Structure formats: C-alpha cells, structure tokens
Amino acid sequence: MERRDFLASGSGATALALAAASGLSPAYAQNAPGWNKTAFETKSLADAAKAMGATSAPVESKDLILQAPEIAENGAVVRVAAQSNIANTSQISFVVEKNPFALAAAFDIPAGTDASVSTNVKMGQSSNVYALAKAGDKYFYAVKEVKVTLGGCGG
Known part of the structure; x- marks a missing residue:
C-alpha cells in the first residue's frame, strides 16, 4: 500500500498524526480526509x-x-x-x-x-x-x- 493510499483510507487527524510520527511527507498528510489546515496554523x-x-x-x-x-x-x-x-x-x-x-x-x-x-x-x-x-x-x-x-x- 502506498503512503497516500494509507493516509486516504484512515481518519484524517489520526492519519496526520501517524504521518508526522513516521516521517511521511506533510504534502501527503495535508491531502488526508479531515485535514484541518486552519487549526494547524493557529x-x-x-x-x-x-x-x-x-x-x-x-x-x-x-x-x-x-x-x-x-x-x-x-x-x-x-x-x-x-x-x-x-x-x-x-x-x-x-x-x-x-x-x-x-x-x-x-x-x-x-x-x-x-x-x-x-x-x-x-x-x-x-x-x-x-x-x-x-x-x-x-x-x-x-x-x-x-x-x-x-x-x-x-x-
């Protein structure tokens, strides 16, 4: 499974946290369902x-x-x-x-x-x-x- 497929299949915030913890590119995480860009820029x-x-x-x-x-x-x-x-x-x-x-x-x-x-x-x-x-x-x-x-x- 490719990283983008993994991120797309999981919960947005959970996928984002897993992406950050595992060193995946933020570009993939920002396209994950549920990504709240505004919250992460506060x-x-x-x-x-x-x-x-x-x-x-x-x-x-x-x-x-x-x-x-x-x-x-x-x-x-x-x-x-x-x-x-x-x-x-x-x-x-x-x-x-x-x-x-x-x-x-x-x-x-x-x-x-x-x-x-x-x-x-x-x-x-x-x-x-x-x-x-x-x-x-x-x-x-x-x-x-x-x-x-x-x-x-x-x-």
Missing part, C-alpha cells in the same frame, strides 16, 4: 480549540491527565501522552504554547475505545504544553510546563 490554545469547533473556551479538567517531562534535554523529540477519563471523549490534541504553530498533533478517538494517546512533539524552547480533549461539544485541557535545555546540559 498560535494559541484558544485559537486551536476554536478552529477545531469549540464554541466556548476550553476548561481545565483533572479528568484529563497529561504526561510530559519536566525537563526535555532534546527539544526535537519530546514524548507527551494524554489519557482522558471524561465520558464521550472523541479527540485528544497536543498544543505547544510557544511553538510557531501551536497545534502539534490531533488524534480522533473512536467510540468505545480508551481515550489514551502518546506521540513525540518538537519544541523550540521551554513552554507550556497542553492536552486538549473534545467530549461532546465541550473542550477540556490539562497543562504542564516543559523546560527545554540547551545542548542537553540540564540547566
């Missing part, structure tokens, strides 16, 4: 949520658990994960506040599955990282500050 959590369909500001939730390192020695590969215990979660996204384009990844969560995802994101500098979950017509977030060190020297 500069903030609020703008990303709005571009993804939020009608009100996301609210912080303790039922959305974000895992990210306190210190990332290599900003090019920062492992993040999120688990939503919010009923009817249908999407989980990662937003890196100080990146040029804040929305780093978006995953569609099929009904009846665990709302748990993980991926690597790139961070140009220390920043707040958000997990953003859609449940019904509401958006929820969890946040953690990740410090990116220079040259892996830890400070």
Whole structure:
C-alpha cells in the first residue's frame, strides 16, 4: 500500500498524526480526509480549540491527565501522552504554547475505545504544553510546563 493510499483510507487527524510520527511527507498528510489546515496554523490554545469547533473556551479538567517531562534535554523529540477519563471523549490534541504553530498533533478517538494517546512533539524552547480533549461539544485541557535545555546540559 502506498503512503497516500494509507493516509486516504484512515481518519484524517489520526492519519496526520501517524504521518508526522513516521516521517511521511506533510504534502501527503495535508491531502488526508479531515485535514484541518486552519487549526494547524493557529498560535494559541484558544485559537486551536476554536478552529477545531469549540464554541466556548476550553476548561481545565483533572479528568484529563497529561504526561510530559519536566525537563526535555532534546527539544526535537519530546514524548507527551494524554489519557482522558471524561465520558464521550472523541479527540485528544497536543498544543505547544510557544511553538510557531501551536497545534502539534490531533488524534480522533473512536467510540468505545480508551481515550489514551502518546506521540513525540518538537519544541523550540521551554513552554507550556497542553492536552486538549473534545467530549461532546465541550473542550477540556490539562497543562504542564516543559523546560527545554540547551545542548542537553540540564540547566
């Protein structure tokens, strides 16, 4: 199966996230069904949520658990994960506040599955990282500050 066929056959956001994680060309991902170009060009959590369909500001939730390192020695590969215990979660996204384009990844969560995802994101500098979950017509977030060190020297 060719990459473009794979991307066309899957969920748009999931295919995009898989494409980014596997190093597939962004040109293929941008043609995937469900690609939300506007959302991936946003500069903030609020703008990303709005571009993804939020009608009100996301609210912080303790039922959305974000895992990210306190210190990332290599900003090019920062492992993040999120688990939503919010009923009817249908999407989980990662937003890196100080990146040029804040929305780093978006995953569609099929009904009846665990709302748990993980991926690597790139961070140009220390920043707040958000997990953003859609449940019904509401958006929820969890946040953690990740410090990116220079040259892996830890400070």
